[in-house]
Every structure is written in structure tokens, then in C-alpha cells.
Amino acid sequence: MIEDKDFQKLLLKEDLIEEKKINSALKEVKKEKTSLFNYVMEKNLLSENVLYDLISEYFKLPLVDLKEEAIRKDILFLVPEPIAQTHEVIAFDKTDQGIKIATTDPTDLQTIEFIKKRLGENIVLHLATPKNIKEALKQYHQSLEAEFQSISKEQGDDKEKSGQELKELAQDLPIVRVVDTLLEYAIFEEASDIHIEPAEKKVIIRYRIDGVLKEVMALPKTVQAGLVARIKVLANLKLDEHRLPQDGRFKVSSTQYKVAFRVSTIPVFDGEKVVMRLLNESNKTLSLEELGLSKEGLNLVKNNISKPHGIILVTGPTGSGKTTTLYTIMNVLNKPEVNIATVEDPIEYRMPHINQSQVNPKIEFTFAKGLRALLRQDPDIIMVGEIRDKETAEITAHAAMTGHLVLSTLHTNDAASSPQRLINMGIASFLISSTSNLIIAQRLVRKVCKECIYSYNLDKQMISQLDKHFDLKKVLTSLIKQGIISKEKADLDSILFYRGKGCKKCGQSGYKGRLGIYELLEITPKVAELITAKAPVDDILAAALEQGMITLTQDGFTKAINGQTSIEEVLRVTQG
Numbered sequence: 001m002i003e004d005k006d007f008q009k010l011l012l013k014e015d016l017i018e019e020k021k022i023n024s025a026l027k028e029v030k031k032e033k034t035s036l037f038n039y040v041m042e043k044n045l046l047s048e049n050v051l052y053d054l055i056s057e058y059f060k061l062p063l064v065d066l067k068e069e070a071i072r073k074d075i076l077f078l079v080p081e082p083i084a085q086t087h088e089v090i091a092f093d094k095t096d097q098g099i100k101i102a103t104t105d106p107t108d109l110q111t112i113e114f115i116k117k118r119l120g121e122n123i124v125l126h127l128a129t130p131k132n133i134k135e136a137l138k139q140y141h142q143s144l145e146a147e148f149q150s151i152s153k154e155q156g157d158d159k160e161k162s163g164q165e166l167k168e169l170a171q172d173l174p175i176v177r178v179v180d181t182l183l184e185y186a187i188f189e190e191a192s193d194i195h196i197e198p199a200e201k202k203v204i205i206r207y208r209i210d211g212v213l214k215e216v217m218a219l220p221k222t223v224q225a226g227l228v229a230r231i232k233v234l235a236n237l238k239l240d241e242h243r244l245p246q247d248g249r250f251k252v253s254s255t256q257y258k259v260a261f262r263v264s265t266i267p268v269f270d271g272e273k274v275v276m277r278l279l280n281e282s283n284k285t286l287s288l289e290e291l292g293l294s295k296e297g298l299n300l301v302k303n304n305i306s307k308p309h310g311i312i313l314v315t316g317p318t319g320s321g322k323t324t325t326l327y328t329i330m331n332v333l334n335k336p337e338v339n340i341a342t343v344e345d346p347i348e349y350r351m352p353h354i355n356q357s358q359v360n361p362k363i364e365f366t367f368a369k370g371l372r373a374l375l376r377q378d379p380d381i382i383m384v385g386e387i388r389d390k391e392t393a394e395i396t397a398h399a400a401m402t403g404h405l406v407l408s409t410l411h412t413n414d415a416a417s418s419p420q421r422l423i424n425m426g427i428a429s430f431l432i433s434s435t436s437n438l439i440i441a442q443r444l445v446r447k448v449c450k451e452c453i454y455s456y457n458l459d460k461q462m463i464s465q466l467d468k469h470f471d472l473k474k475v476l477t478s479l480i481k482q483g484i485i486s487k488e489k490a491d492l493d494s495i496l497f498y499r500g501k502g503c504k505k506c507g508q509s510g511y512k513g514r515l516g517i518y519e520l521l522e523i524t525p526k527v528a529e530l531i532t533a534k535a536p537v538d539d540i541l542a543a544a545l546e547q548g549m550i551t552l553t554q555d556g557f558t559k560a561i562n563g564q565t566s567i568e569e570v571l572r573v574t575q576g
Contacts, residue, residue, distance in 0.1 A: 033454040098122030175226035198271035235263040292515035310437035343370035344385035400435035415441040415521035416541040433531035446511035449500035
């Protein structure tokens with residue numbers, strides 16, 4: 001919030017802490033990788049009130065005592081509760097000048113800007129102590145608890161409700177408010193999924209942020225029926241169907257965002273579980289450079305996507321960013337002189353000038369059927385969402401042979417085992433070797449938060465732990481070859497690695513955002529020969545490494561040394 005040197009000057013100017021104490025505090029700050037302000041606060045070197053008096057003076061912002069404020073319910077709920085809780089910010093009054101907002105951190109510009117845009121009104125910023133904000137936050141619970149109690153009274157007993165009763169429940173103001181808050185907060189936190197999970201005595205809400213699930217709130221069991229009913233109304237699902245899974249979708253848009261929600265419900269022991277996948281349609285398509293490919297990897301992809309025919313496969317487990325890579329490649333190839341057609345399940349993002357069709361198993365419109373139809377549509381480039389069976393794989397290979405560039409995904413753990421997977425599906429090995437151009441294996445790692453990043457060296461214990469999971473000799477050899485480290489510094493304990501300490505900007509996780517780590521296998525004549533001969537995966541891998549392929553682990557280590565991710569993340573996604 002405030003630079004150490006500025007805060008030091010303030011303390012000395014006001015003569016609040018002796019210079020000797022400040023200097024020893026600064027040494028501790030360096031050791032603990034924290035800020036002088038946080039250190040003074042944590043160690044109680046000054047009281048919260050004195051500290052915030054100083055900050056108020058420094059930022060020229062009025063300090064407000066929220067204990068004296070009875071906040072009107074309509075003003076309080078202008079800032080959704082999860083945002084108020086996480087970012088310590090609260091709306092407490094409204095005047096002709098605008099809406100008064102109290103915060104503990106006036107430098108959290110992202111949150112302040114979000115609230116300003118959300119309200120569409122001028123905001124008057126005030127400062128409040130964390131203790132003060134904590135007290136004021138209790139008013140959310142008091143308001144919601146009173147409303148939830150009224151819902152449970154209206155609901156009466158636990159007997160199963162009719163469709164009409166559920167419809168009325170879904171329109172209850174507190175239920176509408178809770179659902180709106182859930183959706184809005186998920187968009188703000190850039191979550192990819194929302195999980196609404198009924199337990200015996202409560203309803204747990206979890207978000208998947210940067211690939212990891214995180215519990216954000218627990219609601220009383222009494223709101224369960226209304227919550228599920230509200231989401232079913234939005235997604236146009238049957239309200240009185242509780243025994244069968246259902247799928248639907250809806251959109252939420254404002255001036256700042258346009259998000260599509262894919263809804264899936266399934267009956268579980270304590271009710272119905274709802275999972276919503278968020279697809280942010282206002283996100284711009286990434287460029288190849290932004291994907292996180294190395295310089296050599298980038299050239300390899302560019303060379304292979306410029307070929308007129310052949311197959312480019314992207315492989316990895318669910319949630320490893322395969323679709324994003326395919327959409328990025330399509331975006332590069334999307335020119336007026338070519339016809340690009342896709343068959344997907346589901347269509348995740350709408351792309352202009354690309355003919356996208358979605359499979360529908362209910363009416364037997366499968367990948368294979370869609371692909372056959374696409375070939376009669378005079379395409380130049382075809383994207384098949386996923387190769388799941390022999391029929392789809394065969395049509396894909398024949399399409400590549402007859403002069404089409406085909407992009408698709410496959411579920412394998414690495415690039416070298418992909419040909420084997422296709423052979424196991426029943427595809428002739430010569431067909432795979434003659435039509436494949438490039439196989440990209442990938443994973444997504446979380447990026448170290450730039451606000452709280454710090455460097456450290458691995459100790460002997462950590463190195464021996466890593467040695468159990470990785471071939472460290474090969475990793476070091478690869479890093480020297482790439483010029484990431486010099487021969488003289490080829491010891492892991494002398495290399496700097498990075499972590500995030502955890503701060504408000506990254507929700508105390510130490511990570512913010514994600515990027516890809518890659519393994520690119522080019523099908524050269526030597527590799528093609530091995531595929532045709534049905535050689536073991538180890539032989540294909542050895543040939544690929546000989547021709548300079550960088551493995552997922554090696555690419556992960558490169559990004560960890562560059563401070564983009566952490567060793568723990570590389571371990572999590574490659575060994576998980």
C-alpha cells in the first residue's frame with residue numbers, strides 16, 4: 001500500500017518509532033519478504049488507529065469510524081458481500097457528491113474501478129481500519145440472516161414443492177440477490193467454474209480460480225431449493241425435475257463484460273449439485289506469442305500451421321488449455337480467402353467468419369457425422385473438438401490426406417504417446433505417420449503473483465524431493481543447451497526460483513493468472529519411420545529429444561527460473 005521508504009519518512013517525521021527500531025524492523029522486513037507497513041501492523045509496534053491516521057494524512061483521505069454508522073440495507077448491498085469480504089471495501093452512505101466507499105487499501109485500484117463501473121456513479125473514497133471494516137461486514141450477515149429466516153418461514157415444512165412454488169421461490173428477492181452476487185463475484189475473480197454443493201446442513205459454494213477449487217461461502221440449507229430453482233429458471237431447465245441430470249445455458253452481460261454460463265445439474269445424496277462453467281465472451285483471443293511458447297516452439301507452430309494439409313494435434317488432460325490453443329491457431333489462420341469449419345462439443349467461443357457446428361448425441365449428430373458433412377462443405381481448414389473414437393480418427397486422417405489442414409485434440413499425457421493412442425484406436429500406423437505434422441502436449445501452470453513475488457534458493461532437502469519426481473541431470477543439461485543457465489552455475493542450489501508470499505491482489509494464494517507449458521513433437525522423417533514401425537513410446541521420445549524437443553518438465557523449469565511460475569506448480573501439473 002505504501003512504499004517502505006515513504007513509510008519510514010512518515011514514521012520519523014511524526015517521531016512515532018525510534019530510528020534504531022525502524023532500522024532493525026527493515027532488516028526483518030527483508031528476511032520475511034513483507035512490507036514495513038505490514039510488519040509494524042503485525043507486530044503491534046503502533047496501534048491500528050495511529051497507523052491509519054498516518055495513512056489518511058499520506059493519501060489525503062478522510063478516516064471514517066464505521067462503528068458510528070448504521071448502514072442502510074440498499075446502500076450496503078451496492079457492493080456484493082464476497083467482494084466486500086475479500087477486498088475489505090464497503091459502501092456506507094450516499095450523498096449528492098456520490099456513494100461513500102470505505103476501504104483499508106486505497107491503492108487497490110482494480111477493485112475501486114470495478115465498483116465505480118458497477119455502480120455507474122461517482123464514488124467518494126474514505127479510509128477505514130481493518131477492525132472497523134470487520135465490524136461493518138457483520139451487517140451483511142444480519143440482513144441476509146433475517147431474509148433467509150423469512151424464506152424458511154414461507155417455505156414451511158420440507159415436503160417436495162410443486163413447479164409453481166419453486167417458480168415463486170426463485171423470484172424471492174434474497175434468492176435473486178444471492179445468485180446475482182455469486183455470478184458477479186465469479187466474473188470479478190475470473191473463476192472458470194462455480195460449484196454449488198448441497199451438504200447435510202448447509203450449501204457450499206466453491207469457485208475454480210486458476211485451475212484450483214476454492215471455497216468462497218457456505219449458505220444455510222434453507223436457501224438450497226430457491227438457489228437451484230433460480231439457476232434453473234435462468235438456464236431454462238425443468239423446475240420440478242430433481243431425479244435426472246439437466247444441461248442448459250444463459251448469458252449475463254453489462255457494459256464491462258459478456259459472459260455465457262453453461263449449467264449442469266445432477267442429483268446427489270443431499271439434493272441437486274449445480275456446476276456452472278463461465279465462458280467470458282468479451283475476452284479477446286490470445287495471439288500465439290501470448291500463449292507462452294518458447295521462441296523455437298513459436299517458429300515450429302508457425303511453420304506447421306502454414307502447411308496446406310496435415311494434422312496438428314493438441315494433447316493433454318481436461319482443463320489443460322487445449323481449446324484455447326486451437327482457437328488461437330484458428331484466429332491466426334482466419335483469413336477471407338480460406339473456409340474454416342469446426343465441429344465441437346460444445347462451442348466454447350463464437351468466432352467471426354468461422355462456421356462452427358455443435359455435436360448433439362440426442363439426435364445422433366456425432367463428431368464423425370459432423371465431420372463427414374463438413375467435408376462436403378468445401379473447407380480448407382477443419383477443427384474437430386476431440387478425437388474420441390476410431391471413426392472420427394479415420395475421417396480426420398483421410399481429410400488430412402485429401403488436402404485439408406485438420407486441427408484436433410486428444411487425451412494423452414505427453415506428445416510421444418499420442419501416435420500409440422491412435423494406433424490403439426485402430427488407425428493404421430502408416431496413416432498416422434503420413435498425415436501428422438505436429439503434436440503439442442500442454443499443461444496450464446499458475447503464474448506467480450507480481451505483487452508479492454520473492455526469490456529463494458532450493459535447500460538440499462528440496463532438491464532430493466525433486467530428484468524423486470524429475471530426472472534433474474537431464475533438466476540441467478536441457479537448461480544449459482537452451483542458454484537459460486551457464487555451465488558454471490549448473491547446480492540447482494545456486495539457481496534462483498520464485499514464489500508468491502500471498503497478498504490481497506491474489507487472494508493470499510501467491511498466484512494470479514495462468515500460462516501454458518509445452519512439449520512440441522514435430523513429425524520428422526525419422527519420427528514418422530518409428531510410428532510406421534509401431535515403435536515403443538520410449539523410442540519415439542528418444543528420437544524426439546535427439547532432434548531437440550523440450551519436454552513439459554524442461555519448459556516448466558525454464559518458466560520457473562524466469563519467475564513466471566513456481567517449482568511447486570510444475571510438480572503439481574506434470575506429476576499430478
